[in-house]
Amino acid sequence: MPVTLQQIANAAGVSRATVDRALKNRGRINPEVAEKIKRLAEEMGYVPNISGRALAFAKRNIQIGVILQFAETAFVQDIARGIEQAKAQVEQFGCSLTVMRIYGTDIKRVISYMEEMRINHVSAIALIPIDDDDLRQEIHKCSSEGIKIVTFNSDIDNTERLCFVGQDAIKSGRTAAGILGDIVGREGRVAMISGTNSAIHKKREIGFSEIIHKYYKKIELVGISHTGNRESVAANQAEELLIRYPDLKGIYISTEGTEEIIKVLEERRLNRKIKVVVQDMTGWKSKSLIDGTIDYVIADDANIQGYEPIMTLFNYLYHDKAPEQEFVYTEIRIVSRYNV
Amino acid sequence: MPVTLQQIANAAGVSRATVDRALKNRGRINPEVAEKIKRLAEEMGYVPNISGRALAFAKRNIQIGVILQFAETAFVQDIARGIEQAKAQVEQFGCSLTVMRIYGTDIKRVISYMEEMRINHVSAIALIPIDDDDLRQEIHKCSSEGIKIVTFNSDIDNTERLCFVGQDAIKSGRTAAGILGDIVGREGRVAMISGTNSAIHKKREIGFSEIIHKYYKKIELVGISHTGNRESVAANQAEELLIRYPDLKGIYISTEGTEEIIKVLEERRLNRKIKVVVQDMTGWKSKSLIDGTIDYVIADDANIQGYEPIMTLFNYLYHDKAPEQEFVYTEIRIVSRYNV
DNA sequence: TTGAAAGCGCTAACAC
DNA sequence: GTGTTAGCGCTTTCAA
Numbered sequence: 001m002p003v004t005l006q007q008i009a010n011a012a013g014v015s016r017a018t019v020d021r022a023l024k025n026r027g028r029i030n031p032e033v034a035e036k037i038k039r040l041a042e043e044m045g046y047v048p049n050i051s052g053r054a055l056a057f058a059k060r061n062i063q064i065g066v067i068l069q070f071a072e073t074a075f076v077q078d079i080a081r082g083i084e085q086a087k088a089q090v091e092q093f094g095c096s097l098t099v100m101r102i103y104g105t106d107i108k109r110v111i112s113y114m115e116e117m118r119i120n121h122v123s124a125i126a127l128i129p130i131d132d133d134d135l136r137q138e139i140h141k142c143s144s145e146g147i148k149i150v151t152f153n154s155d156i157d158n159t160e161r162l163c164f165v166g167q168d169a170i171k172s173g174r175t176a177a178g179i180l181g182d183i184v185g186r187e188g189r190v191a192m193i194s195g196t197n198s199a200i201h202k203k204r205e206i207g208f209s210e211i212i213h214k215y216y217k218k219i220e221l222v223g224i225s226h227t228g229n230r231e232s233v234a235a236n237q238a239e240e241l242l243i244r245y246p247d248l249k250g251i252y253i254s255t256e257g258t259e260e261i262i263k264v265l266e267e268r269r270l271n272r273k274i275k276v277v278v279q280d281m282t283g284w285k286s287k288s289l290i291d292g293t294i295d296y297v298i299a300d301d302a303n304i305q306g307y308e309p310i311m312t313l314f315n316y317l318y319h320d321k322a323p324e325q326e327f328v329y330t331e332i333r334i335v336s337r338y339n340v
Numbered sequence: 341m342p343v344t345l346q347q348i349a350n351a352a353g354v355s356r357a358t359v360d361r362a363l364k365n366r367g368r369i370n371p372e373v374a375e376k377i378k379r380l381a382e383e384m385g386y387v388p389n390i391s392g393r394a395l396a397f398a399k400r401n402i403q404i405g406v407i408l409q410f411a412e413t414a415f416v417q418d419i420a421r422g423i424e425q426a427k428a429q430v431e432q433f434g435c436s437l438t439v440m441r442i443y444g445t446d447i448k449r450v451i452s453y454m455e456e457m458r459i460n461h462v463s464a465i466a467l468i469p470i471d472d473d474d475l476r477q478e479i480h481k482c483s484s485e486g487i488k489i490v491t492f493n494s495d496i497d498n499t500e501r502l503c504f505v506g507q508d509a510i511k512s513g514r515t516a517a518g519i520l521g522d523i524v525g526r527e528g529r530v531a532m533i534s535g536t537n538s539a540i541h542k543k544r545e546i547g548f549s550e551i552i553h554k555y556y557k558k559i560e561l562v563g564i565s566h567t568g569n570r571e572s573v574a575a576n577q578a579e580e581l582l583i584r585y586p587d588l589k590g591i592y593i594s595t596e597g598t599e600e601i602i603k604v605l606e607e608r609r610l611n612r613k614i615k616v617v618v619q620d621m622t623g624w625k626s627k628s629l630i631d632g633t634i635d636y637v638i639a640d641d642a643n644i645q646g647y648e649p650i651m652t653l654f655n656y657l658y659h660d661k662a663p664e665q666e667f668v669y670t671e672i673r674i675v676s677r678y679n680v
Numbered sequence: 681t682t683g684a685a686a687g688c689g690c691t692a693a694c695a696c
Numbered sequence: 697g698t699g700t701t702a703g704c705g706c707t708t709t710c711a712a
Contacts, residue, residue: 014698017698020690020691021698028697048689050391050689051689055391055690056689058703060704094705356684358681361681373682395704396687396707397707400707
């Protein structure tokens with residue numbers, strides 16, 4: 001039978017409240033008594049009962065806000081599913097969660113949503129930031145009012161956000177390099193088709209080329225092109241690539257427009273001849289993976305990308321304790337048609 | 341602000357207790373009133389508060405028992421770590437958990453531990469079963485007394501266990517075949533070194549050969565040997581294999597004795613020339629994976645193998661609702677040195 | 681068939 | 697500095 005506050009109180013000859021004060025270091029308390037209580041708690045193997053805590057917190061009506069941009073894209077819709085999952089879970093603890101969606105990008109609206117949430121006294125906000133000084137300022141305001149901010153999917157530097165939750169993009173790129181390098185037979189030409197110049201894409205490129213250069217000496221990385229995340233551009237880039245390097249053996253795709261690139265491969269009957277590793281493909285349980293046109297997907301379930309940040313905040317709010325690192329990385333999976 | 345029982349009670353003009361009875365279908369209640377309450381709960385979007393529930397449950401002092409055989413092996417010690425992790429978590433809810441360890445295998449002791457747990461009125465037991473009729477009988481006794489049983493790592497048929505939690509071993513074998521097939525270049529000779537004739541090993545063999553035969557027509561699977569999970573035998577098997585097939589291109593290892601097999605490869609300077617995929621290597625963040633002697637590991641963290649069964653039981657006990665399937669499969673990961 | 685009341689472990693406001 | 701008390705949402709016993 002687990003030890004309770006009351007039992008410690010009895011053992012120490014004080015009241016529950018005093019034990020609570022001692023253990024949580026809050027309020028005024030006689031240092032000697034505090035010391036004794038802490039020792040006792042340790043000895044008796046006290047583990048705070050999380051339900052009791054959560055229940056007592058219910059009075060405070062903890063609210064979490066989430067702001068999503070590009071809500072119309074498949075990728076963000078995947079993330080939203082993860083958020084709904086987290087929402088169902090935190091609601092079981094009496095915590096409420098509000099999601100604001102923005103179609104396309106509009107930093108002014110992001111900030112005005114944040115202001116609104118501040119006025120409504122939310123306890124925390126999760127958002128996908130872009131690099132913007134007004135946003136920095138708003139994050140500053142929030143955190144100075146005690147509102148915790150978690151960034152996810154991408155990050156913003158020089159802010160007092162609690163932490164970033166998402167992918168270790170360099171590791172993603174490295175993982176992709178390893179698997180692509182191995183399946184092309186450790187030699188020949190490979191290319192990467194990347195999205196934009198944003199930090200996350202940049203990091204993937206760095207990780208990818210690092211490993212290719214370092215461990216796959218017989219492989220030539222013939223280029224990294226950028227699509228701006230536009231489907232039509234992706235198709236064009238792929239075509240150019242195939243014309244320029246007819247002997248290409250592998251491609252690492254990390255951009256919107258995977259379907260279009262696959263189509264180009266199929267038109268030229270190069271599917272299954274050129275090895276394809278795709279980053280984070282939304283809907284990656286897709287036909288292309290099953291039929292072998294795509295060989296491997298490097299992914300953390302987009303689900304997780306929505307779920308994890310919320311749960312990080314929730315755990316923080318209910319445990320009164322910050323995440324251990326400033327970066328909370330989700331797990332990077334190698335997915336083939338056999339372990340989808 | 342989430343809806344509470346009290347709010348529904350107010351809306352329905354009854355007491356909390358009545359609402360509880362209606363929603364949980366327990367006790368005597370006027371069917372019409374019950375109907376009305378259910379409708380109301382639905383309309384108002386009632387989500388039971390999990391903390392309240394857990395707290396009220398605390399009186400019942402829910403206890404979970406775990407029985408581990410082969411507690412001296414590295415693999416089971418990994419599992420035990422996962423169990424400790426789960427233990428810490430369930431204790432936060434006032435649930436207590438007892439682990440009994442058996443060194444080597446001793447079905448009589450397993451059963452006597454179960455009897456003891458039955459007498460102590462545990463709510464549930466998690467164990468790794470072997471195929472044994474006395475064990476079947478004991479499981480029957482437990483479940484007829486309302487004690488829920490979860491099997492993990494391996495399973496036992498024809499019993500009233502709640503569910504099996506663990507690996508989909510066929511899928512493991514398939515995944516291994518895919519990755520090994522791809523990295524040897526889709527042609528040449530490969531072999532599998534398996535452990536025993538137990539169900540789990542058998543399934544891996546089936547999955548492995550199925551995919552090789554079906555999708556890698558130019559690959560010849562030259563044999564599946566069995567080590568009985570003995571390290572020295574593993575080494576011998578490996579040597580024989582290398583002598584018999586000097587042109588061997590890949591091995592799928594699914595047995596105790598991976599280290600010994602690796603040593604054999606190193607002695608013959610075949611490491612990094614022969615591709616190696618290892619199943620579930622305990623301590624797979626090991627040197628061999630990092631230095632490239634082992635190419636890939638197919639694994640679900642052994643941690644998970646301990647953690648997941650306990651949490652399944654816990655969730656069942658606290659939610660009053662059985663897992664959706666009879667088989668709860670843990671995720672199968674492909675691990676390379678870059679995503680360890 | 682229903683309601684009232686106690687209590688699970690914890691927090692926080694208030695009194696001393 | 698410390699104790700008392702009320703109450704979070706739920707389950708359960710006992711009484712009506």
